[in-house]
Amino acid sequence: MNEIEGKGLDTRNRLIQAAGEVFATHGFRAATVREISRRAGANIAAINYHFGNKKKLYSAVLTHTLRSAIQKYPPDLGLDENSPPEQRLHAFIRSLLFRLLDKGRPAWHGRLMAREIAEPTSALDQVVDEVIRPLYEGLALIVRELLGGNASQESIRLCVMSVMGQCLFYHHARSVVLRVYPQDFGPAEIGRLADMIYRFSLQAIRGFQE
Secondary structure (H helix, E strand, C coil), X not given: CCHHHHHHHHHHHHHHHHHHHHHHHHHHHHCCHHHHHHHHCCCCHHHHHHCCCHHHHHHHHHHHHHHXXXXXXXXXXXXXXXXXXXXXXXXXXXXXXXXXXXXXXXXXXXXXXXXHHHCCXXXXXXXXXXXXXXXXXXXXXXXXXXXXXXXXXXHHHHHHHHHHHHHHHHHHCHHHHHHHCCCCCCHHHHHHHHHHXXXXXXXXXXXXCC
16 A cells, blocks of 8 residues: 555545544534534545545445444354354354444444434435345344244244344343443443343244244
């Protein structure tokens, strides 16, 4: 990488970080490219140069948020693709919970995604197609193996949604959960939650076997 390319990459990353904070605070519509550029220490024209426009920058920020989390906690957690489906289910649940509850990620990541889910924009379609749908499809393959070859698409869909719903609950209802059951969502607690959801889900999935 030459010096010019390095500077360009640095500017792009600074814009993504700054934009993430601004979008998470103000939302897509109220955020301004002037504020994003100021926080990034870049010229306003840099946004058009690196991303094209504010809408494309927003899509890039959403994608970056999810992909960086997946890179840190991949769905298979390094398991071989031929590992038993039970092990892959446990890895999927554990990785998802750590992505949702990890305190090591920038605070704006969670706030941005929560805002996007509450007030979806057209960028969500792209993010779902490129990042989220593959996760659901990967879980569906695991569930299919657990259910057996005669499993119906409806049974697979219901089991997938149930597993995802249990994990997402702790993210979306975190403020309520912490008031009902004061605790620290540290690594040990996340691991215990993952084990519980895994055992609960595995028993339920086996109950759907046809």
